[in-house]
Each structure stands twice: as C-alpha cells, then as structure tokens.
Amino acid sequence: MERINVTKTFLPPIEEYHQYVREIWQNGQITNQGPLLVQLEDRLEQHLGVSNLHFVANGTVALQLAIKALGIEDGEIITSPFSYVASTSAILWEKCTPVFVDIEPDTFCIDPDKIEAAITDKTRAILAVHVFGYPCDIEKIEEIAKNHKLKVIYDSAHAFGASYNGKSLMSYGDISTGSFHATKLFHTVEGGCVIVNDKLASDKVELMKRFGHNGDDHIMLGINAKSSELHAAMGLCNLKYADEIIQKRKAVSEKYEQLLGDKFLRPKAKEGLTYNYAYYPIIFESEEQLLSAVKQLNDNNIFPRRYFFPSLNELSYIESSNSCPISEDISRRILCLPLYDSLDNQNIEKICEVLSK
Numbered sequence: 001m002e003r004i005n006v007t008k009t010f011l012p013p014i015e016e017y018h019q020y021v022r023e024i025w026q027n028g029q030i031t032n033q034g035p036l037l038v039q040l041e042d043r044l045e046q047h048l049g050v051s052n053l054h055f056v057a058n059g060t061v062a063l064q065l066a067i068k069a070l071g072i073e074d075g076e077i078i079t080s081p082f083s084y085v086a087s088t089s090a091i092l093w094e095k096c097t098p099v100f101v102d103i104e105p106d107t108f109c110i111d112p113d114k115i116e117a118a119i120t121d122k123t124r125a126i127l128a129v130h131v132f133g134y135p136c137d138i139e140k141i142e143e144i145a146k147n148h149k150l151k152v153i154y155d156s157a158h159a160f161g162a163s164y165n166g167k168s169l170m171s172y173g174d175i176s177t178g179s180f181h182a183t184k185l186f187h188t189v190e191g192g193c194v195i196v197n198d199k200l201a202s203d204k205v206e207l208m209k210r211f212g213h214n215g216d217d218h219i220m221l222g223i224n225a226k227s228s229e230l231h232a233a234m235g236l237c238n239l240k241y242a243d244e245i246i247q248k249r250k251a252v253s254e255k256y257e258q259l260l261g262d263k264f265l266r267p268k269a270k271e272g273l274t275y276n277y278a279y280y281p282i283i284f285e286s287e288e289q290l291l292s293a294v295k296q297l298n299d300n301n302i303f304p305r306r307y308f309f310p311s312l313n314e315l316s317y318i319e320s321s322n323s324c325p326i327s328e329d330i331s332r333r334i335l336c337l338p339l340y341d342s343l344d345n346q347n348i349e350k351i352c353e354v355l356s357k
C-alpha cells in the first residue's frame with residue numbers, strides 16, 4: 001500500500017534540471033550570487049510583483065535577517081503562538097523576547113484587537129504569520145504599528161502564490177519573509193527569501209547575508225545566509241510550474257470540500273484573498289477525536305500532520321509567557337490533511353472515508 005504523507009515534494013522533469021546543471025558547469029560558478037541566483041531573484045520579483053527580494057538559504061535565517069535589518073537588537077516582539085516553531089525561534093535566536101498574542105478563532109492569525117494590550121515600552125515590532133496562506137488583519141496591524149512606531153514583519157512562509165486586494169500577500173509589511181523548503185508549495189530544496197520595502201534596509205540585508213563585507217571593507221556584522229546555483233536552478237525549474245501546482249491543489253481542496261461537507265470546522269478567509277491552497281486544515285471537536293482519527297488514518301498508511309501543535313507559548317524552553325487559550329485549544333484539535341498536486345481522487349476518497357467513520 002502506497003504511503004500518503006501530508007505533502008509530497010514536487011520534482012520537475014529531470015531533463016529541465018540537467019539543462020541548468022550543464023549551464024552551471026559551463027559557468028564554473030556554483031555559489032556567491034551566481035547568474036542563476038540573480039535570475040531567480042528577478043523572476044521571483046516579477047512573479048510576485050515585488051522589489052528588493054533576496055533569495056537566501058532558508059526561511060528561518062530570512063526571519064533572523066529581517067529582525068537584524070530593522071535594527072532590532074533586544075526588546076520584545078509581539079508574535080503569534082499559532083505557527084511553525086521557526087517564527088518564534090528566530091526571535092529567541094536574535095536575543096529578543098517573544099510576547100504571544102492570541103489568535104482570531106476564525107482565521108487562526110494573530111488577533112489585532114489583542115495586540116495593543118501587549119505593547120510595552122520595550123516592544124519593537126510585530127511579527128505576524130499569514131498562517132496556512134490566510135492573511136492577517138493587515139489594515140489593523142498597520143494602523144497599530146503606525147500609532148506605536150513599531151516595525152511589522154510578516155512570516156509569509158505559507159503565502160507564496162496567494163494575493164490580497166490584488167497584490168501578492170508577500171508584499172505587505174516592512175519586511176516579509178518566505179520559505180522555499182521542500183515541504184512548501186514552491187520550493188528550492190532548501191531556501192527562503194526576504195522582501196524588504198525600504199531600500200536602506202534592503203541594502204543591509206544584501207550585505208548581512210554575505211558576512212557584512214564588500215571585499216576588504218568590513219561594514220557590519222553579517223552571517224552566511226547565501227544560497228547556491230544548484231538551489232537557484234531548482235527554483236527556476238519549479239517556478240514555471242507554480243501556477244499549475246496551485247490549480248491542482250485547488251482541485252484537491254475542492255474534492256475534500258465536496259466529500260467532507262461541513263463535517264469539520266475550517267478556517268475562514270478574509271474578503272479580498274485569492275487563495276493558494278497551501279494547506280487543508282480541519283478542526284475536530286476534541287483532541288481525543290483527533291487522536292483517534294490520526295490512528296485510523298495511520299493504520300491505512302495515511303500520515304496527516306498536527307500543524308500546528310503545540311501552541312508556541314507552551315514551548316518548554318520559553319521562560320515565561322502569557323496564556324493564549326484560543327491558540328492552545330485550536331492547536332490540540334487541528335489536523336492538516338494530505339495536500340499536494342499529484343494526490344489523486346481515489347486517495348482523497350479513501351482519506352475521507354476513514355475520516356467519516
């Protein structure tokens with residue numbers, strides 16, 4: 001029996017990758033802002049309708065660069081507890097304190113109405129997550145940030161291909177970061193990006209991602225966040241298929257919708273979203289129900305994932321944090337079903353059949 005995981009990495013036709021590999025061999029340059037990487041950055045900017053996009057090693061270092069480029073060296077960053085661990089670990093790694101604000105019960109994104117109560121004189125920024133590709137309340141967050149002179153970083157790791165009010169969802173905020181990890185809908189094996197709306201901060205990212213120096217001129221503290229020509233080649237291959245992949249994921253999601261009806265609670269999208277079908281989360285009535293469903297799915301060789309569990313305010317290595325009852329509750333009851341472009345109807349039917357029991 002074929003094993004069905006929560007996702008299956010898209011691999012482009014191998015000949016198309018070979019073509020790029022030959023080009024790399026001819027150029028003789030395999031890293032350090034090579035020609036394919038520059039080409040990928042240009043194509044991604046065109047595809048997303050953004051400027052100042054930096055292709056980097058992964059989506060976690062992208063968040064770290066974002067924090068550094070905005071000049072945040074200590075203090076508090078308001079963030080969402082309902083996310084992949086990297087959005088919080090990046091804050092901790094940069095020696096800042098994550099302050100968790102609970103999520104909206106319908107979008108699972110940070111609740112803007114609870115942000116102001118969490119602002120102190122140490123607050124420097126809001127790091128919000130467009131979770132599952134559903135937009136945060138961008139308008140309210142922008143207003144709060146303006147009133148309190150805070151920076152806004154969006155973790156857009158799930159937002160590739162989604163648009164909001166006619167613009168890429170990745171274009172909002174002072175800085176928006178992406179992940180192109182193999183589990184994401186557009187990938188470069190490992191990879192990520194930093195999209196910077198301010199030219200000066202963008203120049204900082206450019207320097208910081210390659211050790212902070214130009215030749216012998218050491219300008220600022222940097223890190224190695226560079227990617228390679230081989231990763232860029234994978235991105236160039238996959239970008240061609242990005243729209244097609246989203247359409248196929250849409251069809252899979254609609255099939256789930258059709259077979260599951262309103263059996264499970266689902267996140268609600270805000271008006272103005274063109275969705276990217278990044279994930280298919282369902283909410284159970286209780287954690288017991290979820291665990292029993294997972295067991296039955298596993299017995300049928302189907303492996304969904306508990307995205308996102310636990311709620312990040314409950315991480316053992318966080319010193320102290322306020323409780324976030326909605327995030328804690330949703331985290332225990334949410335499951336992401338298998339979703340990828342080549343998932344066929346027969347398997348979707350099997351998954352829904354097990355779930356219906």
Ligand SMILES: *Cc1c(COP(=O)(O)O)cnc(C)c1O
Binds near residue numbers: 058059060155158
């Ligand atoms: C995947 C992911 C990241 C981390 O990206 P990597 O490229 O794996 O480092 C960060 N935030 C969220 C929300 C993610 O899903």
